[in-house]
Amino acid sequence: MLLQQLVNGLMLGSAYALIAIGYTLVFGVLKLVHLAHGEVFMVGAFVGLQIVLWFGVGAGVALLGALVGTALLGMVIELVAFRPLRARGAHFLAPMISTIGVGIVLQEVATKVFGAEQVGFPHRMEAVTFHLGPVTVTSVQLLILGTSVVLMAALHVFVTRTALGMAMRATAESLLTARLLGIKTNGIILLTFAIASGLGGAAGVLIGLSFNAISPFMGIDIGVKGLAIMLVGGLGNIYGAMAGGLILGIIEILSVAYLASSYRDAFAFALMILILLFRPQGLFGSAYHVEG
Amino acid sequence: MLDQYRESLLIFLGINVVLALSLYLPASAGLLSLGQGGFMAIGAYVSAILTAWVGVPFVVALVGAGLAAGLVGLLTGFPALRIRGIYLIILTMGFGEIVRIFFLNFEPTGGASGFGGLAHLTGLGAVTVVVLLLLVFAVQVRGSRIGRALEAVREDELTAEVMGINLTRVKLSAFGLGAVWAGLGGALYAHHALFIDAGQFGFFRSAEIFLIVLLGGLGSPWGAVVGAAVVTLLPELLRPIQEWRMTFFGSLLVIMMVLRPWGLVGRSRRRMVHG
Numbered sequence: 001m002l003l004q005q006l007v008n009g010l011m012l013g014s015a016y017a018l019i020a021i022g023y024t025l026v027f028g029v030l031k032l033v034h035l036a037h038g039e040v041f042m043v044g045a046f047v048g049l050q051i052v053l054w055f056g057v058g059a060g061v062a063l064l065g066a067l068v069g070t071a072l073l074g075m076v077i078e079l080v081a082f083r084p085l086r087a088r089g090a091h092f093l094a095p096m097i098s099t100i101g102v103g104i105v106l107q108e109v110a111t112k113v114f115g116a117e118q119v120g121f122p123h124r125m126e127a128v129t130f131h132l133g134p135v136t137v138t139s140v141q142l143l144i145l146g147t148s149v150v151l152m153a154a155l156h157v158f159v160t161r162t163a164l165g166m167a168m169r170a171t172a173e174s175l176l177t178a179r180l181l182g183i184k185t186n187g188i189i190l191l192t193f194a195i196a197s198g199l200g201g202a203a204g205v206l207i208g209l210s211f212n213a214i215s216p217f218m219g220i221d222i223g224v225k226g227l228a229i230m231l232v233g234g235l236g237n238i239y240g241a242m243a244g245g246l247i248l249g250i251i252e253i254l255s256v257a258y259l260a261s262s263y264r265d266a267f268a269f270a271l272m273i274l275i276l277l278f279r280p281q282g283l284f285g286s287a288y289h290v291e292g
Numbered sequence: 293m294l295d296q297y298r299e300s301l302l303i304f305l306g307i308n309v310v311l312a313l314s315l316y317l318p319a320s321a322g323l324l325s326l327g328q329g330g331f332m333a334i335g336a337y338v339s340a341i342l343t344a345w346v347g348v349p350f351v352v353a354l355v356g357a358g359l360a361a362g363l364v365g366l367l368t369g370f371p372a373l374r375i376r377g378i379y380l381i382i383l384t385m386g387f388g389e390i391v392r393i394f395f396l397n398f399e400p401t402g403g404a405s406g407f408g409g410l411a412h413l414t415g416l417g418a419v420t421v422v423v424l425l426l427l428v429f430a431v432q433v434r435g436s437r438i439g440r441a442l443e444a445v446r447e448d449e450l451t452a453e454v455m456g457i458n459l460t461r462v463k464l465s466a467f468g469l470g471a472v473w474a475g476l477g478g479a480l481y482a483h484h485a486l487f488i489d490a491g492q493f494g495f496f497r498s499a500e501i502f503l504i505v506l507l508g509g510l511g512s513p514w515g516a517v518v519g520a521a522v523v524t525l526l527p528e529l530l531r532p533i534q535e536w537r538m539t540f541f542g543s544l545l546v547i548m549m550v551l552r553p554w555g556l557v558g559r560s561r562r563r564m565v566h567g
Contacts, residue, residue, distance in 0.1 A: 033378060035499075081546050090553030092378070093324070097506050100499055101545030108538040224389055224495055231382050266393040269386035273371065276383050280375045 004135050005257045011141040013249020014148035018203035020229035020241035022196035028172040028236030029192045032095045036103040038223020044070040044201025045208035046114055066201040074197025075190050077102055110216035120212035144206045228272040234282030305524045306419035307480050312504040312516035313426045314473035319510050321466040322446035323372050326381045327388030328474045328501045331361040333493035335475025336482035340407050350413040357479035358472040365471020369464045388498045396490035406489030414484035430513035509555020518556050
């Protein structure tokens with residue numbers, strides 16, 4: 001029983017991790033919060049669904065399509081809601097407002113285009129169940145875990161082994177120094193938004209598949225949760241976001257199983273506040289960032 | 293005479309000014325919250341219980357709502373002593389969600405089906421009185437010794453402390469008083485909307501209050517008034533383009549931040565709040 005819950009938590013948590021990584025990548029490079037990231041996640045879910053409905057393809061193609069689609073959307077958001085503000089030397093709160101604006105727009109456009117009702121993936125994509133000893137997993141859960149692991153491993157290789165990835169880390173360390181060293185920081189920032197949003201969009205398809213409930217408003221809750229995970233993991237820390245996502249997923253599932261299911265989200269936020277009280281820099285953050 | 297639509301709109305404008313001032317006050321000490329909706333919810337539900345079940349006069353319900361929200365504000369204000377900036381914003385956002393989830397599941401006050409059948413007690417007169425009281429207070433504080441202490445804490449905590457400002461007292465009272473005002477706003481809202489449920493006080497409400505204050509600018513209480521006017525009246529003025537008015541509104545937010553990143557009222561300052 002406990003083992004089964006842990007497995008379920010791990011699956012959910014790995015999708016959370018993908019969302020939180022998106023927040024933390026943007027924060028790492030710009031030290032700014034991207035409040036439309038939840039809506040990017042929602043758009044990803046819809047793009048995936050539309051691809052499936054139109055072309056009758058499987059989840060793999062839908063994932064890829066959502067990833068590419070939201071990566072492009074992320075770049076547009078950087079060009080519209082971040083770069084012009086950066087150019088004018090706005091303080092860190094201004095992008096929060098402009099991204100709230102972007103979020104409002106995306107939500108209404110999605111409502112107009114796809115309708116306000118909850119929709120789901122077609123029946124033929126329903127999960128197949130596997131029994132592995134005492135544990136039961138569905139094909140959707142395996143897809144979530146597999147995709148998340150592949151994407152996170154790819155991200156790890158990218159930021160540690162490639163020149164572009166290192167340029168991204170240098171930019172996160174110090175925008176000014178990176179620019180002095182000849183890194184085209186605006187290009188790197190654009191790339192960061194593409195990667196962050198692509199991961200968020202992929203998570204949208206994965207969560208959409210597992211709960212089979214896609215709506216224009218699904219981004220709000222998950223966006224808030226993603227921010228909490230980023231904070232738990234330490235701002236700007238990619239590996240912290242991965243671990244934070246897993247921790248939150250497991251705690252959420254355990255609280256549903258053993259405590260009160262209707263308060264599942266409240267436990268997650270209470271945990272976040274507790275962690276902040278005792279370790280303001282997050283579980284994996286360095287004290288350096290605490291001033292915010 | 294005002295017709296009903298205009299009067300209702302003015303009441304909502306007044307309530308938004310109250311809510312905006314509830315964030316302006318802690319924000320002037322550098323304490324930004326994305327969870328004012330939570331305090332508003334507490335004020336709304338407490339006042340609803342007081343008028344609908346206990347049957348006290350509205351004034352008493354307002355005081356009760358303010359006190360209840362203020363008490364919770366003092367308790368949640370403690371983390372605010374240790375963290376600031378983006379951390380505090382996200383922490384208060386989590387707090388707001390916890391309050392929302394609590395009321396969503398709390399059956400005595402209706403749970404998910406909400407709390408209805410409230411008496412219409414929030415008249416234009418009551419709202420005007422509250423708005424004027426809070427505005428006078430905010431304007432008076434701004435130039436006073438306390439106001440300068442708030443500003444000093446916002447600009448540089450360490451220096452402020454060295455100058456003899458009691459950080460704990462200043463931050464807690466700014467945060468707590470802000471919560472009291474948000475509670476008042478919630479009570480006024482409940483007795484004008486006549487039906488409340490947890491969803492009305494979720495992240496979107498907190499974000500709206502945050503938006504009003506930053507749009508108006510953190511430099512003066514008048515920014516809160518201007519921001520509230522824009523956010524309340526603009527979507528109404530956009531009714532002719534009904535279909536896409538929120539899209540237009542959202543785009544306008546982006547454009548305004550590009551043109552005036554420091555807000556509508558006040559002048560450009562690079563360090564309005566610790567960045």
